[in-house]
Amino acid sequence: MKYSTFAAGVLTASSAFAESPILTVYAGDYFTSEWGPGPVIEKGFEEICECDLQFSTGDLVPRLLLENKRTKADIVIGLTSDVTNKARSTELFAPHGQDNGALTLPIEWTDETFLPFNYGHTAFIYNETTMGTPPASFDALLAMPDDVQIVIQDPRTSLSGLALILWVDAVYGEKSADVWAQLAPKILTVTKDWSSSYGLFTDGEADMVLSYTTSPAYHMFAEDDFTKKAAIFSEGHYFMVETVGKIARTDQPELADAFMSYVMSEDFQTVIPTANWSLPSALPTDQWPEGWAQLPLPEKVLFYSEEKSTAVQESAIETWRAALSK
Amino acid sequence: MARSAKQINNAPGIAAATFVVVAVLLAFVGIGLRVDALSGLGPAEWQAIRFTILQSLLSAFLSCALAVPVARALARRRFWGRTFLITLLGAPFILPVIVAMLGLLAIFGRSGVFNDILAMLGIAKISIYGLQGVVLAHVFFNLPLAIRLLVQGWQGVPAERFRLSAQLGIGPGMMFRLIELPLLLRILPGAFALIFVICLTSFAVALTLGGGPRATTIELAIYQAFRFDFNLGRAGLLSLVQLFVAGGAALLAFCLVPSISFGGGMDRMQCRWDGQQGRGAKILDNAFICVAAVFLILPLLAILTSGLRGLVEVPLIVWSSAWTSLWVALLSVLVLLGVALPMAGWIASSGNGRMEIIGLLGLSISPLMIGTGWFILIYPYANPADWALLVTIAVNAMMALPFALRILVPSIRDTIQAYGRLSSALGISGFAMWRCVLLLRSRPQIGFAAGLTAALSVGDLGVIALFGDPDRSTLPLQMYRLMGSYRTDAAAGAALILLLLAFGLFWIMDYWGRRNAIAQ
Numbered sequence: 001m002k003y004s005t006f007a008a009g010v011l012t013a014s015s016a017f018a019e020s021p022i023l024t025v026y027a028g029d030y031f032t033s034e035w036g037p038g039p040v041i042e043k044g045f046e047e048i049c050e051c052d053l054q055f056s057t058g059d060l061v062p063r064l065l066l067e068n069k070r071t072k073a074d075i076v077i078g079l080t081s082d083v084t085n086k087a088r089s090t091e092l093f094a095p096h097g098q099d100n101g102a103l104t105l106p107i108e109w110t111d112e113t114f115l116p117f118n119y120g121h122t123a124f125i126y127n128e129t130t131m132g133t134p135p136a137s138f139d140a141l142l143a144m145p146d147d148v149q150i151v152i153q154d155p156r157t158s159l160s161g162l163a164l165i166l167w168v169d170a171v172y173g174e175k176s177a178d179v180w181a182q183l184a185p186k187i188l189t190v191t192k193d194w195s196s197s198y199g200l201f202t203d204g205e206a207d208m209v210l211s212y213t214t215s216p217a218y219h220m221f222a223e224d225d226f227t228k229k230a231a232i233f234s235e236g237h238y239f240m241v242e243t244v245g246k247i248a249r250t251d252q253p254e255l256a257d258a259f260m261s262y263v264m265s266e267d268f269q270t271v272i273p274t275a276n277w278s279l280p281s282a283l284p285t286d287q288w289p290e291g292w293a294q295l296p297l298p299e300k301v302l303f304y305s306e307e308k309s310t311a312v313q314e315s316a317i318e319t320w321r322a323a324l325s326k
Numbered sequence: 327m328a329r330s331a332k333q334i335n336n337a338p339g340i341a342a343a344t345f346v347v348v349a350v351l352l353a354f355v356g357i358g359l360r361v362d363a364l365s366g367l368g369p370a371e372w373q374a375i376r377f378t379i380l381q382s383l384l385s386a387f388l389s390c391a392l393a394v395p396v397a398r399a400l401a402r403r404r405f406w407g408r409t410f411l412i413t414l415l416g417a418p419f420i421l422p423v424i425v426a427m428l429g430l431l432a433i434f435g436r437s438g439v440f441n442d443i444l445a446m447l448g449i450a451k452i453s454i455y456g457l458q459g460v461v462l463a464h465v466f467f468n469l470p471l472a473i474r475l476l477v478q479g480w481q482g483v484p485a486e487r488f489r490l491s492a493q494l495g496i497g498p499g500m501m502f503r504l505i506e507l508p509l510l511l512r513i514l515p516g517a518f519a520l521i522f523v524i525c526l527t528s529f530a531v532a533l534t535l536g537g538g539p540r541a542t543t544i545e546l547a548i549y550q551a552f553r554f555d556f557n558l559g560r561a562g563l564l565s566l567v568q569l570f571v572a573g574g575a576a577l578l579a580f581c582l583v584p585s586i587s588f589g590g591g592m593d594r595m596q597c598r599w600d601g602q603q604g605r606g607a608k609i610l611d612n613a614f615i616c617v618a619a620v621f622l623i624l625p626l627l628a629i630l631t632s633g634l635r636g637l638v639e640v641p642l643i644v645w646s647s648a649w650t651s652l653w654v655a656l657l658s659v660l661v662l663l664g665v666a667l668p669m670a671g672w673i674a675s676s677g678n679g680r681m682e683i684i685g686l687l688g689l690s691i692s693p694l695m696i697g698t699g700w701f702i703l704i705y706p707y708a709n710p711a712d713w714a715l716l717v718t719i720a721v722n723a724m725m726a727l728p729f730a731l732r733i734l735v736p737s738i739r740d741t742i743q744a745y746g747r748l749s750s751a752l753g754i755s756g757f758a759m760w761r762c763v764l765l766l767r768s769r770p771q772i773g774f775a776a777g778l779t780a781a782l783s784v785g786d787l788g789v790i791a792l793f794g795d796p797d798r799s800t801l802p803l804q805m806y807r808l809m810g811s812y813r814t815d816a817a818a819g820a821a822l823i824l825l826l827l828a829f830g831l832f833w834i835m836d837y838w839g840r841r842n843a844i845a846q
Contacts, residue, residue, distance in 0.1 A: 033807035034643050056711060065556050066360065066702060072709070086556065149436065154533060156550035188436065189455050190538040192530045192546075195809035199428060200534075202814045204437045218812045277812065321370060321539045 022052045023255045026064075026073040029057045037275035044271070045262050051255050061086050068092070074250040075259050077117070079243050080159050082166065082313070084114045085306040087245065094248035097257060098264050103282050106301045107239060114243035116281040117263050118272045120212040121237035121298055122163045123230040124150060131207055134231040138171050141233070142182045149188035151197045151206040155317050160194050160240070164210050165316045166309060167238035170302040176316065180323030187324065213237060213297055218277045221291060229296070236300030241281070334742075334759050339672025342665040343684045346724060350687045353699025354562065360702055361559045367567075371560075374542040375567060381457060381532065381541070382525035385464035386518050392465065393472030393517075394510065396618040399611035400473070401480035409840070411619065412477060413833055418622050419470040420781035420828045421629075422802050423531050424809075425821040429625030430454070430463055430535075432632070439624070459535030464528065468521040470622060475732065478774070479513040480506075482740060498607065516682070516732050519579035523572045523690050523728070544568045548692050558698075565695045572690030576683045626825075633822025636815035644804050644820050648827055651784050651801040654715060655831060658722035658783040659776045666727055666775065670734035671764065675742055685731040688724030696721055715798060722786060726779035733775045734768060741767040773839015777832035784828040801827065 023045075032038035032055040042053045060076055061083050067073075071092060079087050087093065096115040103109050109116060124141070126134050131148075135141040153161030165176075172179045188206050191197045201209035208231070219225040244263055250256045262268050266287070269280040273289050285293050304312070367375075400412060418426060434440050434454045441451045454462060483505060491501050529545035544564055551561035666685075673681045688696075700717060704710050710717075745763055749755070754762055765772065787802045799807075801824050808817035 029803075030807060030810040033804075033811060034641060035807065035811035035813060059553055062553055062556055062698075066698070067705060070706065154539070154546075156554055157546065162554075187538060189534050189536075191534045193810075195806065196424065196427075196530070196534060198812070199809055199814050199817070200431070203428065203431065203435075205431055205435045215812075222812070318370070321542075324538045325373070325540045 020050060020052045021252055021255060022054055023049070023074050023252050023259060024072050025053060025055050025075045025077055025259070026060055026071075027055050027057055027076075028060060028078045031055070031078050031276075032057050037271060040271045040275050041268065044267050045259060048262070049255060049258055051252075053259075064090050064092060069249070071247060073247050074252050074256045075244060075246055077242075077244040079114060079245060080163075081114075081239075081241050081243065081306050082159060082162055082304075082309045084111075084243060084245075085310040088113060088306075092247050092249070093245045094250075096244075096246055096260050098260055102264055104284055105241065105281055107303050111243075114245050115260060115263060116241045116243050117268070118276055118278040118281055119239065119241040120214045120278045121239055121301065122160065122167050123211060123213040123215070123232070123237055123298075124208040125201065125211045125215050125228055125230055126208045127201075128227045128229055130204075134208075134229065136232070137234040138168075138179075139235070141186075141231070142179065144186065146185040148186055148207050150183075150186055150208040150210070151188050151200050152190055152210040153194055153197050154190050154192055155320060157192045158194055160210060160212070161190075162313070162317075163238050163240050165320045166304055166312065167302065168320075169312055169316045170238060170304065171235045177319050177323055180320055181326070184324055184326070190324070212240070212278065214273075214278050214295065217273070217292065217295055220295075221274065221289075232296055232298050234300075236302045237298040239301045239303040242278075334671045334675055334764070335756055336672045336676065338668035339670075342669045343672070343681065345665065346669075346684055346688060346727065349720070349724065350691055350696070352703060353691065353696045354565075356699030356702035357558055357562045357565075357695060361562060365557060365560050365563075367560070367563065370542070371544075371547050371564065374544050374547045375571075377536075377541060378526055378532075378543040378545075378568075379571060381460050381464070381528075381536075381543075382522045384457075384461050385468065385525040386522040388461060389465050389468040389472045389521050390514055390518050392469055392618070393476055394514075395610075395614045396469075397473045397476035397480060398506070399614045400477050403608075403611055403615070411615075412474070413836060414626075415619065415622050416470045416474055416832065416836075417626055417825075417829055418466050419468065419474075420778065420785055420832055421467070422785040422787070422805075422821070422824060423467075423528075424806075425629060425785075425825065426467065426625065427463065427531055427534060428632075428818075428821070429629040430466060432628035433624045434459075434462065439628075454535060455537035457536065457541070459537065460528075460532050460541055463531050463535050464521075464525045466622065466625065468524060469618070471729070472517050472521065473618070474774070475513055475517045476510075478733070478771070479509050479736070482737065483509060512736065515579040519576045519686070520728055520732055522575045522579075523686055526568060526572055526690065527692060544571075545692055545694075549694060552694060552698065561695065561698075565692050568692065569687070569690050572686055573683060576686045577680065580680045580682060629818075629821060629825060632818040633825070634819075636817065636819030637822060638819070639813070639816040640819040640823065641816065644801070644808075644816075644823065647799050647801045647804040648823055650715075650798060651824075652827065652831075654719055654722070654800060655780040655783040657719045658726070659779045659835075661719055661723040662726050662730055662779045663772070663776060665723060666730035666734060667760075667772075669727075670731055670738050671760070673731065674735050674739035682728075682731050682735060685728040688721075689728045693721060693725070696724075718800070719783075722783035723779065725786065726775075726782050729778050729782075730775035733771045733778075737768045737771040738764055770839040773835050773837070777835035777839070780831035780835060781828040784831060785824060 027038060030036050038055055042055065045053050056073070060079055064071060064073070064076065064087060068090065076087070093113050095112045098115055100109050103116060105116060105119060135144055152164055155161040155165045168176050168179055191200070194211065197209050198211060200206050213230045216228045216230055219228040244260070246256045246260055264282050266283065269283040270287070270289065272278060272280040273292050280288070400408070431454070432438055436451070436453070444451055487505055491505065496504065527545050529543055529549065532541050532543045533546060544567060548561050548564045551557045551564060669685065697717070701710050704713055741764055745767070749759055749763055785802060787806065801820065805817050805820040805824060808820055
């Protein structure tokens with residue numbers, strides 16, 4: 001008797017849920033936190049989809065590789081172009097079905113599988129009050145006295161760290177090893193992830209930190225602090241783009257498609273700047289939130305396609321490791 | 327021999343030990359299921375292995391060597407606030423690494439207090455980044471543990487031994503040889519092995535304070551193999567290397583431990599006549615206590631001051647995560663005691679201390695590998711997110727197991743040796759032996775072990791981040807999220823809450839153990 005009541009309870013409960021289908025979105029941990037873009041996006045999409053958007057967090061690529069064909073994901077959001085190659089190799093993804101022509105990226109985007117939703121560039125952030133004349137180029141950074149101390153992230157554990165070595169590779173190519181040797185005495189330390197580095201910088205331990213061109217925006221718009229600036233280099237900056245992909249075997253194909261078009265919508269694009277502190281992928285500059293268009297951004301953008309990025313990663317990491325291990 | 331009398335049932339202990347072994351083996355089975363090809367280790371990995379062993383040896387050696395004079399001083403001196411100081415000195419050990427690192431840098435960093443003072447005096451600045459930084463940080467974390475284990479050992483010496491020494495006119499030198507040296511021989515190898523293993527699996531601290539890739543540890547290589555190359559074969563192989571290095575060190579250490587006991591006493595308050603002779607000894611003791619206190623407490627003060635500033639900015643959700651962390655910690659303590667007590671009883675009564683190595687298994691395997699292995703096994707049958715907290719509790723308990731064993735085994739062994747014959751004569755055995763004798767006699771150790779486990783679970787990020795349930799998060803995870811979204815001030819506030827919660831839980835349980843304890 002007890003059991004049948006229990007079973008009835010379970011059945012009614014599940015049928016209540018069945019009325020609103022669930023869209024499972026895999027995202028990075030930072031993405032779904034209270035202070036990330038996740039909650040705003042969830043609310044925005046649920047208003048139009050009559051569904052329940054559920055995030056599931058973790059390391060995206062390792063998780064997809066582990067779960068493989070059995071993945072419960074419908075959508076995967078937050079894959080940077082430096083890892084999309086590995087994600088693509090799982091053959092789990094379907095074409096995104098959106099018009100790449102609607103993108104407003106500073107580079108041309110032709111990928112039909114992974115759809116960019118935001119971007120930024122690697123940059124060194126400095127504090128105006130303690131550094132009067134920031135370097136205007138990578139060469140100038142190398143020429144600075146060794147008591148200028150910067151903090152970077154490990155390319156083996158952090159995507160921004162990986163972007164830095166690709167940046168150096170894109171600017172200096174064959175000469176990268178020499179560049180790392182010149183940079184070595186200026187590197188205070190290397191941290192596991194972006195947040196530890198940034199913490200060292202805001203604590204005043206380092207003069208400059210490897211971060212993004214959009215980092216000053218947080219200080220400007222959230223803290224009214226206009227002293228943190230990105231040093232813009234004439235050689236150009238490495239382009240970092242985050243993408244979203246649709247799982248081919250999804251049991252919610254309509255919802256997944258609806259989500260992909262939601263990503264391109266003005267609603268989604270306008271929350272990206274202040275929710276993720278980065279630049280929207282499909283929104284003309286004049287529609288950016290107030291003040292964002294004035295953010296100093298590099299004129300020249302350096303970018304490795306995922307094939308090129310995958311091809312050089314291993315040797316670039318080894319060059320970096322060897323130079324900094326001396 | 328009294329020992330041969332079967333007083334406690336070994337079956338629960340053996341079952342608990344089997345549970346731990348199986349849990350670790352399952353992780354390897356899970357990984358093994360998905361390994362395509364085993365690849366060898368390159369020069370970078372070998373460099374990592376060499377560095378890991380070097381820094382762990384140095385850190386463990388220094389922590390133990392420095393702990394001896396400090397613990398001796400603390401054991402010999404009686405002063406106002408001594409118990410509180412002993413508890414407070416334990417705090418660095420229970421700090422989450424990232425919080426402790428920021429505290430250390432605020433004192434010893436490039437723009438830290440220490441360098442500011444040097445600059446004022448016109449002395450060249452020192453750099454914390456390098457091998458010296460890694461060792462400094464590891465000593466900061468582990469010196470407290472070594473001190474506590476030693477102080478506890480000293481307190482376990484029956485007061486009558488010191489009284490007799492005083493009556494016989496035995497001087498400090500002779501007393502060291504007769505009482506303290508055997509005591510150190512009994513405790514230090516185990517403490518050394520434990521600290522060696524803790525440092526072995528260090529990763530974020532080693533990298534940051536080591537100043538870069540020179541300071542790559544095995545754990546970082548595992549992380550890289552798993553996350554970036556997704557080479558499970560290499561990650562698994564490196565985990566095995568880590569396991570064997572840890573196991574080897576532990577085996578050596580536990581073989582060195584002599585099985586001697588000081589016997590039972592009347593539980594009088596210890597009085598150290600030797601400490602009252604000569605001003606030199608007194609000054610030296612006080613100097614050791616002061617230096618250790620300053621070294622360990624200054625970074626805590628830095629965390630406190632930056633945390634107080636950030637406290638107002640801490641969002642509400644952090645408090646609900648603190649609540650989650652609290653009950654996860656309490657459940658971890660229950661699981662730990664359920665495993666550690668029977669295991670400690672088994673190890674202590676079997677007289678084979680080497681079995682304690684099983685406890686170290688959980689600590690020496692990378693949490694990333696445990697998490698991944700279990701994830702692979704759970705995934706086909708259930709949603710891992712539903713298991714996130716359960717797995718976190720189990721992993722927390724496993725990580726705390728070696729500490730708990732190190733704390734419990736000597737005390738239970740002494741109790742069995744001192745009271746075993748009497749208990750046999752009275753027909754006390756089995757559960758009654760636990761209830762009437764062992765639990766009562768080991769109450770301070772149980773309190774200490776429980777407090778340590780609670781604090782470690784509060785501070786440890788554990789495997790929860792791997793299992794991905796965004797709605798249930800623990801305090802450390804929430805703190806990392808704050809840091810990851812530029813909110814460094816709020817993160818400092820969250821760190822302070824974390825510190826207070828961990829320390830509070832530790833203090834309450836440790837106090838419970840010591841209060842009205844039979845053996846002071």
